[in-house]
Amino acid sequence: MSEVKSPEIYYGWKIVAAILVLLTFTSGLSFYNQAVYLNALATNPAFTVQSASLAVSIFFFSGGIAGLWVAKWVQDFDPRLSIIIGAVISCAALSSLALVEEVWQLYILYAIFGVGFSASSLIPATTLVTRWFQKNRAIALSIASTGLSLGGVIITPISVVMVESQGLSRAAPILGILYLIGVIPVAWIWLRPSPESMGLRVHGSDTAAHHDTDLPKQSKTSSAVLPASSKTLHTDGISFQEACRNRFFWGVSTAYIFLMMAQVGGIAHQYGLAREILTEAQTAAAVAILPVASIIGRLIGGWLVEQISIRFFSIVTMSIQVISLGLLAGGFSIASLGIGLALFGVTVGNLLMLQPLLIAEAFGVKDYARIFSICNLMSSWGTASGPALLGFFYTVSQSQYSMPYIVAALAGLAGLLLFIGGGAVKQR
Secondary structure (H helix, E strand, O other): OOOOOOOOOOHHHHHHHHHHHHHHHHHHHHHOOHHHHHHHHHOOOOOOHHHHHHHHHHHHHHHHHHHHHHHHHHHHOOHHHHHHHHHHHHHHHHHHHHHOOOHHHHHHHHHHHHHHHHHHOHHHHHHHHHHHEOOOHHHHHHHHOHHHHHHHHHHHHHHHHHHHHHOHHHHHHHHHHHHHHHHHHHHHHHOOOOOHHHOOOOEOOHHHHHHOOOOOHHHHOOOOOOOHHHOOOOOOEOOHHHHHOOHHHHHHHHHHHHHHHHHHHHHHOHHHHHHOOOOHHHHHHHOOHHHHHHHHHHHHHHHHOOOOOHHHHHHHHHHHHHHHHHHHHHOOOHHHHHHHHHHHHHHHHHHHHHHHHHHHHHHEOOOHHHHHHHHHHHHHHHHHHHHHHHHHHHHHOOOOOHHHHHHHHHHHHHHHHHHHHOOOOOOO
């Protein structure tokens, strides 16, 4: 009897796993850790909650601006180079937090940190997943972007302990090195720029229905390799210029300004919110509620979005965000805090997954990186203003978090209404 070989795993799933690991480190050490850095900086007499919040805003805004160049680089060159350069920049900026003594130094450092984060995180990561998958794209994005939440579950609690025990000046260089270790090896070894670069077809493409992963390896050997004339990047979809004339493009782009304002503002201040009623040890555990809920919500959402209308799912998710932020604003009992953070976490995971998925669904792969970079730049206006806006209302409300989270809930409501006004996802 001849030996039966096990089915070959499509290489795109290895890309997904690699990006999951990569995003765990980039998000944990930047996105989710902003609440930790903000609280640590605010204990320094040279900084206040408001000035530290503005630094976080500069981080996200500079990342959005840099994303325009990152998108062009990723479109024209190997995305691994962008990721590696971004990791080096992020390591240098994060390590240098130990040396900051003036507010202007903090702002410059955070602007550089934002550039590094942009180059090493979402734009190259989501572009790669979108290139490798047509079928199961939602599942692939949900699994890959789970790294965003795992960063909050794994990296942030470790960071809290390090910063609380050693201080930011000692912890920052260690966290910077961790950024390098967690990103560069996995990116260089496992990531590849496109299926075509390996002689493979896009998963689920119409011209490669026979390339499903349940076929035996020996039956796919010849069909997995494209003809020489076809070894170009898969380019289904519409151009950037056509997308800009699309009503949905402006609906989703403007909606995410306010959705990210609410989301990132809420995340950046969750540590301070929890500290109002919890001990340090309880707070370290509480900040893990949001990312754990984000993981669970995103994995369920990745499956659901392939079963129901993506527009309906998006509207429900945005509505839950408004409700959860209202709950966090309404009262600071331990129960309402836990429930509010859990519901908020469900929306965090899915809204981050939905933005690239909505763009890929509406406009295809052809100009995905450029279209996403513009949407990402616009959403960065909200991402950048969210922490500072909530920090401002925290200051004017005598250092209480009720009013800031009411403002966050209203921002989420504005995003929901703008998204609904954008109409159907596919208008082409």
